[in-house]
Amino acid sequence: MADSPRDAVPAADVLAVHQLYGRQSHAIDSGRAAEWAATFTADGRFRSPSYPEPAIGTAELTAFAERFHAGCEESGERLRHVVSTVEVRTGQSVETLRARAYLQIVGTTSGGEPRLHRITVLEDELARTADGWRVRRRTVHRDG
Template identity: 50%
Template sequence: MSSKTGAVDAVTVARLHQLYGRQSHLIDGGDASGWAQTFTDDGEFHSPSYPEPVSGTDALIAFAERFHTEARAANEVHRHVITNVVIDGAGDAATVRAYLQIVATSIGGESRLVRMTTFTDRVVLRGDRWRIARRDVRRDDTA
């Protein structure tokens, strides 16, 4: 990452894009443990779509397991589609803002947009891996 706040080098941008692509594939594919490992050990997930925040690896695993199980029970495949990624930061920490669409496809049926959101992540470099320390989700259908 560049030493200038806000200016992010191309390698960091690529690595963070890979993090978000990998994270989407992990939760959509049912790898709850892998998804949770994209967060720090004390990582936090805050979303108005769920009754309370989720914190820590065990709770994140359980959250991702429920997400995948509920999709399967509905006979649907869910996909997380992350776009318009903006990264600001310096050193071993950054803020990432992006759009997140969740699309559900009924097995043998049509696709529909479940929700459109914006998220803001605080990401940190741990060793040689970028991980999410905190995610705040804002639904587009709320004020």
């Protein structure tokens, strides 16, 4: 069933969500933990089956991203977050959106072949802030 016109998300907001996901991927892949955490609201929540506990709030999100990048450096592998097939839908109010996307995490080593670590589905609740759209709640689901 197609969305009705009143459920359509403005193109500018869809583009902003794509940009947000791009900023997130580049920040975490480059070890810019505070920048990655800033793509979430101050009370943002990140939950993934790959990690035992959710990260909640800016301090925990920053620490999570720092640990993630440190693990990559220890392993000598460069990881890339590849977000695709993004679907942006209306949220509970004009100040929120819902988004769903596929996330592939691909790793490479110096001179090595790329290796697919996992394919997941992102389910996000986004909030409009003074600084643009931010993730309020992210739930990651593994495929397969």
